[in-house]
Amino acid sequence: MGGRREVLRCTRDSLEIQRIDFGVAWHPRRFPIRDIKGFRFGQVGATRFGPINGLRFVTHDKPVMSFRSLRAVEAQTILPELQRLGVNVVVDPAMLATVEAERSRKSLFG
Numbered sequence: 001m002g003g004r005r006e007v008l009r010c011t012r013d014s015l016e017i018q019r020i021d022f023g024v025a026w027h028p029r030r031f032p033i034r035d036i037k038g039f040r041f042g043q044v045g046a047t048r049f050g051p052i053n054g055l056r057f058v059t060h061d062k063p064v065m066s067f068r069s070l071r072a073v074e075a076q077t078i079l080p081e082l083q084r085l086g087v088n089v090v091v092d093p094a095m096l097a098t099v100e101a102e103r104s105r106k107s108l109f110g
Contacts, residue, residue, distance in 0.1 A: 006066055008066075008078070010082055014032050015036060015087065016028045017064075017066050031059050031064070033085070036087055037058045037059070038058050038088060040055070040090040040092060041092065042054075053070060054066060072098035
């Protein structure tokens, strides 16, 4: 197994994010659904080359950021399912425009 990745699990009661580094699973972070506010796709970091996007939300007045380098197309798959499970999801119209741009780029370049 290579590199770093994160695993997202969500039920009607809680959301869990577990980090895995080179095959080693770290203790999962669990958040009750009722405490999550403003779950969205957006900027979670920056480099000299530009912004790094991922998932972000607030719980108990503390920001939580995860899934660095997530693409808008991937977020569009995840967010509606989380919303269906009762997570307070905010859909940004700019994300929808990014999804369309990614899809058109993929159709042009295969």
